[in-house]
Amino acid sequence: MKSKIISLLFVMSLFQLVSAQKYITKSGHIWFYGETPMEEIEAHNRQVVSSIDCSTGELAFVLLIKSFEFKRALMQEHFNENYLESDKIPKANFKGKIDNVSKVDFKKDGTYPAEVSGDLTIHGVTKHITSKGTIEVKGNKITANSKFMIVPKDYDIKIPSIVENKIAKEMQVTVEMAYAPN
């Protein structure tokens, strides 16, 4: 009986240990910005679901294209209907890992540089990307930040020639996540 309780306690603590290594957020913030002399494009998505596994360094993001908010209604409409075709392809996602996860001490407060690589899927097209960022550990909260550039053309996003010169060829993507233990 006693050994049973002990083994049960052991399994429970193990389970807790495992579950404590995964952090998630449902309200991550990803935004992009691109400018030409004629047009400034900026859109924010504050409903990004993301998880980070502290032991393996696995990192995942998924977001809804329709959750990107633009200041101008017409821009948002074109973005959804013509460029990203969000009715057909409602999501974009990233699956990858922190390559230098061994150098990040999730148990000790501090800011750590992170190198991330993985597959980014936008508009149904998957590309391998790498990016640098930071991971900040504070108590049981983890914040992760990164900035990288993407080229819409790489993801088969067709911009009509009439507006081609108004829209930046490259967009800067900013990722700001605040995770809590799962």
Add this chain to the structure above:
Amino acid sequence: MWKNIRRYIIPGIIFIALVVFFFVKFYVFKESATTVASQKADFVVEAGDLLSTFEKDEKVANDKYLNKIVEVKGLVDNVTDTKDDITVYIKQKGKTSGIMCSFDKKEFKRKGAKSGDEVSVKGICSGYLMDVILNKCAVVR
């Protein structure tokens, strides 16, 4: 000749200029709406039913609800206030997923809700991640 110009062409030019001005102002530079408060809901459903439709077959649910104004009835699990928006999370007890409703701050101030309330909320359905997501929401009652 001069009379004709004064009588027709000048007013014509002014008229066209006005049309262009209003087109640009109210169409090209129209700001995104922040709430669906004044719009009629396309669907009225129970929160649990909306969620199970998405859980069962996301594609079918997307075809039906995406971009539509959906009014859901349910229990508020919690309200999160960030610097940019307010999120009301409608969830049945014991469930791990629910309906995430995002509000513009001004709209929420006009009519809000708190944890434990039975509410009806309408918003534009953006899709399903871990929860069903409604944007530009407004509390109906």
